[in-house]
Amino acid sequence: MKIALIGCGAVTQAVYVPLLSRRRELFEVSAVCDLSPTLAGAVADRLGAAGRFTDVGEMLAAGGFDAVLVLASGSHGETVRQALDAGYAVLCEKPLSLTRAEAAALPPDGRLMVGYMKQYDPAVLRAEALLDGVRIRSVEVTVLHPSGEAQLAFANLVQARDADLTQVRKAEAALLDAALGADAPESLRNLYNVTLGSICHDLSLLRRFTGSPERIDHVAAWGEAPGSIEISGTLPGDSGRFAIRWHYLEDYPAYRETVAIHHDQGTLELAFPSPYLMNAPTVLTVVAPGEARTEWREVTEAFETQLLAFHAFVTTGETPRTGRDGALEDIVTAQRIAARYAVQHGLPLGGEAREL
Known part of the structure; x- marks a missing residue:
């Protein structure tokens, strides 16, 4: 499954990069995005991702992947909405958003799993x-x-x-x-x-x-x-x-x-x-x-089990927790x-x- 990562900070580097590196039979990271070009480049180099972006909209428009992992800090509501509206499945780290309005604005039929490992x-x-x-x-x-x-x-x-x-x-x-x-x-x-x-x-x-x-x-x-x-x-x-x-x-x-x-x-x-x-x-x-x-x-590893559950969610429709x-x-x-x-x-x- 081809995926893109949004956010290349601490949890991405310490947790997701090692896990995605050892589960390459299931995941191929095609693109990464971070406001910092340095962080985007470092994570892309470690995972062999060709796409390197500092703008979420540009990455979503460029495509070339099936699903998105939203790993940035803070509220994820608007980023998740953009990814779902573009037709991608999303694994979003907690919290989903800071407001109920952000969550309510998400498409009800969007493929969304929220990460509570x-x-x-x-x-x-x-x-x-x-x-x-x-x-x-x-x-x-x-x-x-x-x-x-x-x-x-x-x-x-x-x-x-x-x-x-x-x-x-x-x-x-x-x-x-x-x-x-x-x-x-x-x-x-x-x-x-x-x-x-x-x-x-x-x-x-x-x-x-x-x-x-x-x-x-x-x-x-x-x-x-x-x-x-x-x-x-x-x-x-x-x-x-x-x-x-x-x-x-x-x-x-x-x-x-x-x-x-x-x-x-x-x-x-x-x-x-x-x-x-x-x-x-x-x-x-x-x-x-x-x-x-x-x-x-x-x-x-709980994070790894969660990634496997996301893979099953996208590929077979298994309901996330x-x-x-x-x-x-x-x-x-x-x-x-x-x-x-x-x-x-x-x-x-x-x-x-x-x-x-």
């Missing part, structure tokens, strides 16, 4: 099977998040400063205005960005395990941005509760994310390593009746989180979040 982690798939039919009492998440530089120090990334990001930053600011209102303070914007940029992975797991939260009861944030964030609320059907605690700890030794699921018959705990470490296993610990304790791990509707659920939840925080702290709130 943790949903394709073998440990997550096993946990889903073990949870089938049990009554979940609570889900408790803790994320310890070092700096991106610390997590990627091993990757030897190509750095470049030859891209003009002025218009990109203006567009992102306008989208945040649309989501939260023009008067939303920086504390609210930071909360929303962290929720859609990182905590959305945990929201996507909640969607798989229990369904999206029914109610957001409490939101707290403290420390210098991005700081620490705490979110709690009710699971669907008032069947249980969830709590998410996310901490940015710049000098913490290593990324760690734990998801503990307590149910009437025991506990499942998932311990995720840094997402940038290829084939590092997620550890699933199962505590069953009688205090039997079992650990399970597998080195199959998250499409537009699932991604939109996460955007709605993020806006409900922002709205709850604004109400609790008496902050001005407008835009889409005010409507929830």
Whole structure:
């Protein structure tokens, strides 16, 4: 399958380039696009791509590929819309967009898969099977998040400063205005960005395990941005509760994310390593009746499994784990989180979040 890449930054270089290089029997990268000519050239050289672009519209018009991977940072709504309108299948890294309006503007019949790689982690798939039919009492998440530089120090990334990001930053600011209102303070914007940029992975797991939260009861944030964030609320059907605690700890030794699921018959705990470490296993610990304790791990890479799922989606029509509707659920939840925080702290709130 011939593909094109949009965005040649950290996740592309550290994750997608190695994976696409070792799955050349399935994927041929025909073109790459980045605002930085240096990054576009570096990634194209590593993957043997002939097409090198700094403008998305020009690359889509030139064609020569079947599908597009949207891997740039920030909101992807407009880029995804252009690619779908041009008839390409799309794998889009999370978040799909910063606003509900962007998601609603996408063609309903477009072939879109949204990338939440943790949903394709073998440990997550096993946990889903073990949870089938049990009554979940609570889900408790803790994320310890070092700096991106610390997590990627091993990757030897190509750095470049030859891209003009002025218009990109203006567009992102306008989208945040649309989501939260023009008067939303920086504390609210930071909360929303962290929720859609990182905590959305945990929201996507909640969607798989229990369904999206029914109610957001409490939101707290403290420390210098991005700081620490705490979110709690009710699971669907008032069947249980969830709590998410996310901490940015710049000098913490290593990324760690734990998801503990307590149910009437025991506990499942998932311990995720840094997402940038290829084939590092997620550890699933199962505590069953009688205090039997079992650990399970597998080195199959979640990002690679996700790529294989995208290949199956495009070639055979296999349904992805998250499409537009699932991604939109996460955007709605993020806006409900922002709205709850604004109400609790008496902050001005407008835009889409005010409507929830």
